[in-house]
Amino acid sequence: MRAKSAYLSVPQLREACSQCNLRELCLPMGLSEHEMGQLDELVTVRKRVLRSHHLYRGGDGFEALYAIKTGFFKTDVLLEDGREQVTGFQMAGEILGLDGIGTEKHTCNAVALEDSEVCVIPFADLENYSREIGALQHHFHKVMSREIVRDHGVMMLLGIMRAEERLAAFLLNLSQRFTARGYSPTEFNLRMTRNEIGSYLGLKLETVSRAFSRFQEEGLINVHQKHIQILDVTGLKRLLSERRV
Amino acid sequence: MRAKSAYLSVPQLREACSQCNLRELCLPMGLSEHEMGQLDELVTVRKRVLRSHHLYRGGDGFEALYAIKTGFFKTDVLLEDGREQVTGFQMAGEILGLDGIGTEKHTCNAVALEDSEVCVIPFADLENYSREIGALQHHFHKVMSREIVRDHGVMMLLGIMRAEERLAAFLLNLSQRFTARGYSPTEFNLRMTRNEIGSYLGLKLETVSRAFSRFQEEGLINVHQKHIQILDVTGLKRLLSERRV
DNA sequence: CATCCACGTTGACGCAGATCAAAGCCCGGC
DNA sequence: GCCGGGCTTTGATCTGCGTCAACGTGGATG
The missing domain is CATH 1.10.10.10 (Winged helix-like DNA-binding domain superfamily/Winged helix DNA-binding domain)
Structure with a gap:
């Protein structure tokens, strides 16, 4: 059992994926009613992040992905000399934290640009559920792939425009x-x-x-x-x- | 059954993952003996790509990932006006094609920079196997995540260096x-x-x-x-x- | 072995965007 | 309602890299 109170002081904020108005943009995209019900067990904790606060920092241990419920984030990487590269801006329905899977540590910072709320998706649980729910597995792969394609778009911005x-x-x-x-x-x-x-x-x-x-x-x-x-x-x-x- | 001969005229080139000297760099990384044996069933087709030939092009339907067995590739995206952004250079043991999962079409071109050989990994099969082999699933997620982190590194190159x-x-x-x-x-x-x-x-x-x-x-x-x-x-x-x- | 041609090097010059500087605007705190 | 600080705008000037041009080089071809 996860200590929900460590994250969230208002338990009634709990709201299932199946009821969420972002469900067609977010991780549950394309799941059946039944499958979405299973997601409700996967995503049980939400977390508030106030404007200019970090959701995570580079170097933090990686445990979960985060789906943005409300609000707006940036991710960035900093060089020792203070130069900053913003790697993306994320809004409701988008997934944060994919950078941490490879090394089991986050490799960038995620900062709220306005008061925000995220759904915590424990990654080990996601892998377990996606072994049972093929559609979830497949959709998660699509999310990661789209992130790669998005990054290629940013490279084009930066490289040739x-x-x-x-x-x-x-x-x-x-x-x-x-x-x-x-x-x-x-x-x-x-x-x-x-x-x-x-x-x-x-x-x-x-x-x-x-x-x-x-x-x-x-x-x-x-x-x-x-x-x-x-x-x-x-x-x-x-x-x-x-x-x- | 896949028509191996369509890809490869020299059937004895077939060589199992479990025998491959790249196995600790490539997709089978960290798998047990037994699990690696299962991969030998997943990856049964290899494909030669001659220097300056395309492995795939943007717009091609996506069906498989490719693990580079020997050789060297670049991936690039082209703008209508002819400007080219090279998004990466890939060498033996690295995986090509991750960009195609999200849209079921490839979104960039992959070109061999020297005569090369790749192992074909039918993506639907990979998803099936990774539902059974947790270590494979997890490692595949790591591969995708590392690709995202690598892309962030390129953004830093392009954005601030x-x-x-x-x-x-x-x-x-x-x-x-x-x-x-x-x-x-x-x-x-x-x-x-x-x-x-x-x-x-x-x-x-x-x-x-x-x-x-x-x-x-x-x-x-x-x-x-x-x-x-x-x-x-x-x-x-x-x-x-x-x-x- | 001569020829060719894609690729690479080097120099001269120009320009898009960086840097430096100054002033204006807006919002939050007292 | 006034003050202060962070953010934005705008102008003047500078500069790193792009552009243009000419020449060098080495591997492939017949």
């Missing part, structure tokens, strides 16, 4: 993920700072800021602080496909 | 992987061109060439075409940890 292409790709990606969660595709609030965006995109915060301003001048977006309104989706997409020079 | 740091990290990484395979840590032949190294590191081939020349001037390496000799490992490592500016 210019500053404005990177930012356009970033905005379109956020838009698409917000849409999948039932929010507006064209209007949202950024949870991260210009510095964090820059660190993700391999740019300095001034460059990010200038690119935002340029997009606004060109009528592609409205931006006021963290509030973003996309005015011209196809214009942004065109930025990605047309290669000047 | 300068040209010479990237190349130093690249050489040290190759050195370490050759060592693990029983080859010299300090002397090896590159299988890829300057252009491919550049594409991987987010640099132009001229920059790669200049960095090689600079390392040689500084007595860190000897480089002659594709032949590399590392003279000063700690000097290369120092390049990574010390941040000028």
